[in-house]
Amino acid sequence: MLATRKRRKGPGQEGLITASPFLLPSLIGLLVFSxxxxxxxxxxxxxxxxxxxxxxxPGFFQEHFIGLENYKAILSSSEFWGVLWNTFRYIIMYIPLMLMASLGVAYLLSRQRRGVTAFRIIYYIPVLTSWVAASMIWKSMLSPEYGAVNNILAIFGIQGPGWLLDEAWAMPAIVLVSVWKDMGFFGLILLSGMVGINKAYYEAASLDGAGSWQKFWKITLPLMTPAIFYVLIVSLINAFQLFPQIMIMTDGGPNGATQVMVERIYKYGFRYYRMGYAAAFSWILFAIIMVCTAIQMKGQERWVNYDS
Structure with a gap:
């Protein structure tokens, strides 16, 4: 008679059973709050x-259900396409400037030998500043009448623009403030990718007579592409959710020049009391973000280098 063997649980199953009580609060939070x-x-x-x-x-669904009418109204409105263009206009300006500024921060910190910790803290201070405080400070600094920015430009004989009161300059001003606040965070991410590159590559390049600029373009930049890709993904999603600086600095003005997707969602929901319309607007934004992220994920195969 063959003895029956009791099937043992694998290490993965035992680990899952052990971890389940600790995962349960997070799973409940994900379910309830997401x-x-x-x-x-x-x-x-x-x-x-x-x-x-x-x-x-009672009877709420029968009284208020309108099907896809909110989606049809949004997609057929000229306002939506104008707001979408403003959002993409912000993204087109913000991401390249932010990436260049963050790369500059990462490169400078990687070359710094003394006081590197102090410089990292200095660059990171804007990240720790709340958007409310930062926006109010920059709104004051960009005032065409008494703002510090135009006063500094006047010293050099330059007539400063109206900034937040000028349709042509309002969105670029928002972009510059966003880059100032975010470049410390993304700069440290890129710095971690930069310092993780094997030094042997640089030593071999030095033996071949490569200069600093050649090393950066041929070694540093290609091997940093995973970190750059992460920064692009996160910054794109953040850019689509542009909101606090718009509300505080321009409130969508002047003349709708800085109206963006999340700003419209907020106003339709909490100013105009069209919550169903705002919810449909948010789902359209979600779909746009998913499509753009999927394009980025697919495109990474062409340029991201995961070699160590």
């Missing part, structure tokens, strides 16, 4: 809810 609001938002986007009526009231 997945459930997503489902409710999708439901609201199919209604004309004003944000005031009780969602659980």
């Amino acid at each position: 997945l459930l609001p997503l489902i409710i938002s999708a439901f609201i986007s199919l209604t004309d809810w004003n944000g005031l009526d009780q969602l659980t009231a």
Whole structure:
């Protein structure tokens, strides 16, 4: 008679059982604060809810359900396409400038020998500053009447623009403030990718007579592409969610020059009490972000180098 062997649990199963009690709070938080609001938002986007009526009231669905009308109204409105263009205009200016500034910060910190920790803290201070405080400070500094920026330009005989009050300059001003605040964070990410490059590559290049500029273009930049790719993904998603600096510095003005997607979502939901319309707007934004992220993920195969 063959003895039956009790099937043993693998190390992976035992680890999962051990970790389950510790994972449960996070999973509950994910369900309650992420997945459930997503489902409710999708439901609201199919209604004309004003944000005031009780969602659980009897007959709510029959009274307020309008199907895909919110989506049709948004996609057929000229305002949506103007707001989308403003958002992409911000992205087109912000990402290249932010990437160049962050690369500059990373390169300078990698070359710094003394006081590198102090310089890292200095570059990171804007990241720790809240957007509310930073936006109010920059709004004051960019004032055409008494702002510090135009006063400094006047010393050199330059007539400063109206900045936030000028349709042509309002969005570039927002971009510059965003780059100032974000370059410390992304610069440290790029720095970690830069210092992780094997020094043997540089030693071999030096033996071949390569200069500093050649080393940067032929070694540093190609081997930093995973970090650069991460920065591009995160910065693109952040750029689509542009909101606090717009609300505080321009409120979408002047004449709608800085109206962007999240700013419109907020105003439709909490100023105009068109919560269903705002929810549909947010789902369209979500779809756009997913498409752009998927394009980036697919495109990484052509240029990201994962060799150590």
